[in-house]
Amino acid sequence: MNIIVCIKRVPDTADADIFIDKSGKDIDKSGLAFDLNEWDSYAIEEAIQLKEKLGGTVTVLSAGGEDSNESLRKCLAMGADDAFRLTDPAFTGADGFATARILAEAIRKRPFDLILTGTQAEDDGYGQVGVVMAEMLGVPHVSIVNRIEVQEKKIKAHRELEGGLEEVVEVDLPALLTIQTGINEPRYVSIMGIRKVAKKEIKAFGASDLNLKPEEVGLSGSDIQLDKVFLPSVGEGAEMIEGKPEEIAQKVFDILRDKGGVA
Amino acid sequence: MKEIIVVAEHRRGELRDVTWEMLSRGRELSEGFGGELSVALLGKDVKNLAETLKPRANRVLLIEDNRLEFYNSETYEKVLTQLITERKPTLTMIGHTATGMDFAPSLAAHLKIPLATDCIGIEAKDDTFALTRQIYGGKINAAVSFLKKGPQYMVTLRAGAFPVMEKEPLSGEIVSIPSLLTDEGLARRFLEYMEAAAGEVDITQADILIAIGRGIKDAENIPLVKELADSMGGVLACSRPVVDKKWLPKSSQVGTSGKTVKPKIYVAIGISGAFQHVAGMKGAGTIIAINKDPKAPIFGVAQYGIVADLFKIVPVIKEKIKQLRK
Ligand SMILES: Cc1cc2nc3c(=O)[nH]c(=O)nc-3n(C[C@H](O)[C@H](O)[C@H](O)COP(=O)(O)OP(=O)(O)OC[C@H]3O[C@@H](n4cnc5c(N)ncnc54)[C@H](O)[C@@H]3O)c2cc1C
Numbered sequence: 126m127n128i129i130v131c132i133k134r135v136p137d138t139a140d141a142d143i144f145i146d147k148s149g150k151d152i153d154k155s156g157l158a159f160d161l162n163e164w165d166s167y168a169i170e171e172a173i174q175l176k177e178k179l180g181g182t183v184t185v186l187s188a189g190g191e192d193s194n195e196s197l198r199k200c201l202a203m204g205a206d207d208a209f210r211l212t213d214p215a216f217t218g219a220d221g222f223a224t225a226r227i228l229a230e231a232i233r234k235r236p237f238d239l240i241l242t243g244t245q246a247e248d249d250g251y252g253q254v255g256v257v258m259a260e261m262l263g264v265p266h267v268s269i270v271n272r273i274e275v276q277e278k279k280i281k282a283h284r285e286l287e288g289g290l291e292e293v294v295e296v297d298l299p300a301l302l303t304i305q306t307g308i309n310e311p312r313y314v315s316i317m318g319i320r321k322v323a324k325k326e327i328k329a330f331g332a333s334d335l336n337l338k339p340e341e342v343g344l345s346g347s348d349i350q351l352d353k354v355f356l357p358s359v360g361e362g363a364e365m366i367e368g369k370p371e372e373i374a375q376k377v378f379d380i381l382r383d384k385g386g387v388a
Numbered sequence: 389m390k391e392i393i394v395v396a397e398h399r400r401g402e403l404r405d406v407t408w409e410m411l412s413r414g415r416e417l418s419e420g421f422g423g424e425l426s427v428a429l430l431g432k433d434v435k436n437l438a439e440t441l442k443p444r445a446n447r448v449l450l451i452e453d454n455r456l457e458f459y460n461s462e463t464y465e466k467v468l469t470q471l472i473t474e475r476k477p478t479l480t481m482i483g484h485t486a487t488g489m490d491f492a493p494s495l496a497a498h499l500k501i502p503l504a505t506d507c508i509g510i511e512a513k514d515d516t517f518a519l520t521r522q523i524y525g526g527k528i529n530a531a532v533s534f535l536k537k538g539p540q541y542m543v544t545l546r547a548g549a550f551p552v553m554e555k556e557p558l559s560g561e562i563v564s565i566p567s568l569l570t571d572e573g574l575a576r577r578f579l580e581y582m583e584a585a586a587g588e589v590d591i592t593q594a595d596i597l598i599a600i601g602r603g604i605k606d607a608e609n610i611p612l613v614k615e616l617a618d619s620m621g622g623v624l625a626c627s628r629p630v631v632d633k634k635w636l637p638k639s640s641q642v643g644t645s646g647k648t649v650k651p652k653i654y655v656a657i658g659i660s661g662a663f664q665h666v667a668g669m670k671g672a673g674t675i676i677a678i679n680k681d682p683k684a685p686i687f688g689v690a691q692y693g694i695v696a697d698l699f700k701i702v703p704v705i706k707e708k709i710k711q712l713r714k
């Protein structure tokens with residue numbers, strides 16, 4: 126089974142204080158820590174587990190700057206065989222649609238049985254790239270997958286719906302699946318593990334390598350653009366409880382008593 | 389005449405809430421530019437649903453076929469491609485749900501119609517639409533515009549982001565459209581639904597829920613919060629990462645893919661407030677959020693907020709409650 130996994134390196138913003146940058150169109154990412162997109166860490170783990178069971182290869186690719194090598198190396202350390210990167214100044218400003226086009230063109234000429242992506246990226250949250258790629262490559266897809274079982278030339282996949290309900294579908298290979306968190310337990314990558322793959326070459330390809338015209342990629346190839354970013358209005362917002370820990374605790378007790386009937 | 393088509397979402401004989409939300413916003417938009425609102429309903433034996441939809445749109449575009457009994461991205465894509473190619477609606481609205489996320493991106497790409505996903509705001513503007521999306525887990529909003537100039541557009545709208553307005557009924561007509569589906573093989577086939585296993589405790593029945601998120605850092609810290617829950621007679625619940633890491637069972641998960649809860653009190657500890665979580669708990673009587681990040685989106689839905697390190701504040705609150713309840 127030859128598997129291709131698309132991964133993205135994203136800033137960790139849940140745990141950070143973030144600020145809007147001077148352009149007003151994005152946040153200032155200079156002080157932020159970056160890591161492999163959470164959903165993609167489950168996708169790469171799933172690919173490696175399949176390879177361990179069935180044989181074959183795992184290739185990872187990412188559209189992004191040279192920094193993406195860090196996340197690609199993490200995937201190599203987890204057990205991927207090969208990694209490459211799609212980098213070009215012309216790719217700047219790509220939305221979900223344009224990103225899917227770049228990835229699809231890079232995959233088109235490679236043999237594959239299965240493509241895995243994450244369900245969504247933590248940063249832009251389009252939840253779109255995988256399904257668009259499947260359409261561009263003319264293969265069937267299943268999204269939000271939280272369990273898979275490989276059968277003869279097909280896969281049985283569980284899709285996660287709302288309220289704990291799942292839908293079980295069958296899909297012919299080759300196919301594309303977008304992977305949901307919790308499908309497995311992504312393995313831990315040690316510093317030693319990363320060091321072992323530090324010298325492995327990660328080839329980079331640009332628009333001309335993929336036979337893509339400048340107007341098909343980046344902002345010019347996109348459906349949408351971000352005009353400006355701003356902090357969400359908090360509506361009425363929460364009443365902030367401040368003071369010494371003791372005072373905060375007293376206030377919480379008062380709320381529990383008044384609103385929750387805790388005596 | 390400009391037309392907006394809302395794609396109705398239904399499952400197991402019931403229309404899902406996002407359908408009414410889209411129809412409500414769709415109506416304001418279509419009335420705003422003097423257009424018409426249609427709702428596309430795909431399914432098997434769904435005339436009863438068409439009847440319920442009738443007063444909320446100018447027309448119900450009804451496509452019935454045995455092959456549409458269960459949602460399938462491939463049949464949906466075929467039927468909607470035909471419909472959209474023929475009717476050329478200015479705007480197609482789809483829910484940003486497990487279903488919409490599965491077919492809208494491929495449908496738009498197939499039809500070469502520009503798509504904006506997971507919108508929380510949409511306004512008509514000079515023959516196009518201005519959108520609002522959230523990025524970085526809801527910490528930042530973005531004003532977004534379509535780069536490609538129509539004449540057709542597609543959006544997926546976040547479930548729960550648009551209120552359902554009370555409006556006088558419309559005299560919608562039901563237009564039956566023949567389905568072009570054939571028995572030719574599909575590469576993807578629906579097999580069955582599977583229900584989640586019931587858990588030991590039913591969090592939907594609790595008056596007081598203490599919910600923990602990724603901020604708890606490690607399974608060994610859970611007893612700390614469990615003691616807090618015990619001290620106030622509450623039940624432990626959680627966000628998705630806590631279940632993904634198997635620190636608590638799936639039955640404890642609150643959110644779109646977990647449970648919807650309406651306790652009297654919901655204490656969210658170390659939870660950022662992603663929309664998929666908030667969708668499951670915003671109906672709680674009183675929400676108290678504890679988070680070390682003052683910009684965490686959870687403070688936008690909570691009534692009370694505490695900006696603190698949970699490992700410092702939770703033990704103090706627990707002791708205080710124990711002491712006062714004695
Ligand atoms: C299709 C789909 C369905 C989903 N369904 C659900 C669902 O049903 N339920 C759900 O919850 N999610 C769901 N998600 C996932 C959701 O998008 C978020 O990833 C998830 O809710 C984040 O969980 P969290 O808030 O615990 O973690 P994070 O977003 O990582 O937030 C952790 C928070 O803890 C705070 N924190 C860290 N340390 C401390 C400390 N010491 N003291 C105080 N605060 C601290 C941080 O400031 C941060 O705000 C779904 C996603 C998808 C794509």
Ligand SMILES: Nc1ncnc2c1ncn2[C@@H]1O[C@H](COP(=O)(O)O)[C@@H](O)[C@H]1O
Pocket residue numbers: 131132133162164165168186187188189221224228241242243244245246247249250251252253254255
């Ligand atoms: N720049 C990128 N490079 C590689 N894969 C990507 C990129 N952007 C998105 N993806 C893949 O598409 C998935 C969904 O992303 P999105 O549609 O942006 O939410 C991610 O989980 C990745 O697997």
